[in-house]
Amino acid sequence: MVPKAGYFTPLLHVMDVRRSIRFYELLGFELIDLEGDPACPGWARMHCEGGAVMFLLAEEPFDPTKHALLTAMYTPDLPAFREHLLANGAAVPAITYPGYMPSGSLSLRDPDGYIIDIHHWSDAEHTAWLKNVEQKKKVGVLPTSQ
DSSP states (O other), rough: OOOOOOOOOOEEEEEEEEHHHHHHHHHHOOOEEEEEETEEEEEEEETTTOOOOOEEEOOOOOOOGGSOOEEEEEESOOHHHHHHHHTOOOOOOOOOTTOOOTTTTEEOOTTTTEEEEEEEEEEEHHHHHHHHHHHHHHHHSSSSOO
């Protein structure tokens, strides 16, 4: 068996770990581990359905816009999710409908400036995607399962 890595988890430098925890809780993440002073932790790990993120307290000011990290999340009801964020004080733009995500998308920044794209992904989008993947396998664009 070929060795491989797993459990891919972004580790974000942040100015305030607690502030990041509160924001990511709004997105559906659950705090699962914390290191350091609970009032001002130096590290935290959070999980959500199908994903994880870790925060590391930055030791000096930094500019997250110079970090090339984009994240994507999915929700089956983007309009309701957007209303939830707005009701909790998050700055959330209007939903857009780009060609790569015609069912809806929005892009926001976390408290440290990292970009989070949130896309509408219901059963209809998932079924269409699975059909598209199968077609790609049939024509040889993707390998078939072994």
